[in-house]
Amino acid sequence: MGLGVNLWHKAWALSWVVVILSACSHYTPVKPVNYLVGNADNNISASVNLIDEQTLLADFETMSSPEFAGRKYGTLGNELAQQFIVSQLKAAGVAPFKGEYQHPFEYERGLTVYQGTNIIGVKPGSSGQIIVISAHFDHIGKKSGQYYLGADDNASGTTAVLHIAKAFEQVATQHTLIYLFTDAEEENLIGARAFAEQNPQVMATTALNVNLDMISGAKYTKRLYYLPYKVEQVAPKYWQGQLAYFAMQHQLSVRKGPRAYQTIQGQKKKTNWRSASDHGVFYRYKVPFLYFGVGTHQNYHTPQDTFDNTNHDFYLAAVKTIFDQVLTLEQQIE
Template identity: 30%
Template sequence: MIHVQRSLQGIYAGFALSLFLLFCGSKTNAQELPCLIHAADVQPHLNYLASPDRQGRDDWGKVEAREYIIKHFKSLGVKPLFDESYLQAIPEFGSQAEMPPVYGYNIGGFIEGTDPKLKDEWIIVNAHYDHLGVRGGKVFPGADDNASGVSMLLEVARHISESPGKRSVAFLSFDMEEHLLWGARWFLAHPPMEVESIKFCLTADMIGRSLGGLDIPTVFVLGGERSREAHAALEAATVPQGLEIAQLGVDVVGVRSDYGPFYYRRIPFLFFSTGEHPDYHTPQDTLERLDVEKVARVSTVMNQVAQSMANMPGEITWEGNPKPSLQEVESVNRVCVNLLNSGEDGSLELTNAQRFFVSQVKSKTDYILKSQRYSIEERKWLVRATQIMMLTIF
């Protein structure tokens, strides 16, 4: 069964690789890729969205952020997603009123697909734009959370507007993510298209820092285990120099952003994040502390995935019972190595108990990787161990 599974993965990877080479050029010349997104491309978006003038993108600052996103959609020829409007009103959470007050606005636009049949299927690219505003007289700029993701969204929209795919692509910037994912939940409950026609969701949230503030070049990607086609598109993407991809099953981390409602509806998805850090949800999440090059590199990979999925031949499927993947073992092992190394150089203080636990997890994952055997029971252990590390260290 293992050899059969790998053969099937190879077939899907071949599909995605062919698409990638067709739409994004040669894998051996990454600097020449038309899919490449540069720091200079995302910098203006970050400067505007994470500016103290936006007041943490709440109240009037959020209105200005909306206007900025819509302005760019219009300049790219991205059409309004909600009838003739780019805005979808979100009612107050839990209100029983016949005419509940508006609590926020999702922003949406789309590029229609070129294939007569596949254009009725939808790829969703999304990143929330709301943040925490001003609290206690201090501005929470939200540079990483989530001006970084919105910058990706605008640049991927630019690339796809220049070269539309076979499927239609909707670009969504959800509101109220910081309030129980209410914007994404409202969108899926009241979509402008049939939910069944949504074939894939690509989400970015916090793609410009690093897990725990560690000096690591990693972006974590969740969801590949739930769709062979999405996994193949990710595997086929050229990863820019200076970036590493670490794949994890969604249950290892849980639902942390707007991919959640899509996951619960069994819609294939990939979620990109560089992880929580000490400045998460603090006034220190500023532009000056953001790794703009990393935002651009992650955006480059996401752009390739979006284009591959928009042009993927055949059906995009959901894996209800994914098999354990050694890739997530490799990802957890890499985190352990980085934690232990960082503890030694003083960049992250681990207690003796934390160091012992991380060492044990590393030893166990070393054994699994050496044996190349990863059972369901071992995966249950890995999920628990990873969650304990996240709760006690980060």
């Protein structure tokens, strides 16, 4: 490699450090001391060995494929998506929750009765505390003759939780981990509401919900946002410094947010992000949560939200950063 190329690479790497540190400027990166798994090199994070990038992208493409026809609740495409999620959990050795992976529900709103199915896996722990890692797998299906495949929203989060579950099967943990794939989130969080109503004891003993919704963005997406609620009650005060450290490792720009006002399909709208996805149900139950997402973008709820229109490199970095952070929190929550 020539000197000019070496200098270019050094400048490129330095520019990434500047971008990442500025994005996390309020929090000094803090390297955890006990999060490494099977690594001789103390500068390599657990996700490097436990998250397979090629398989992750392949499963992401499958979850957002035309075969599932936009995954609208109550449709054949949604049922096929359920079967895929269950098959992946079984293949990874993830146990079913209460003996079943599929948990049907009915929800009445006005004169309408909604029927859906949550998919739930579990890794039992011994501490008596629970961490719920969630993502909704439904989308909006077909409108005006066009399929809305929902790659970023939320095949991205669904696939991430699947691979996080696979990774946790290879790691010793102390707390019970519940992997919650909700249906009918697009209908005012109905699946998450049903989960909470069906499992009051789980809600009472959940230390933290980590919710992933739209974490791949569009091709131009450069930043992942996180939104915490009462995380300091269960995690060290420096946990955001740890997140900054993982983001720096994976060359990911991370910032607390998202912005309250965002442009959605040409219109400026205000979003209450505490209630904008399934973490909103945990918020109503006063359960600490940590939400990750990119916010809205030009492909949000359009037929253009396809696998090819997401930012694959950004997505890989986001999933690895999130896993490293959740693994560390699992070890630190007492």
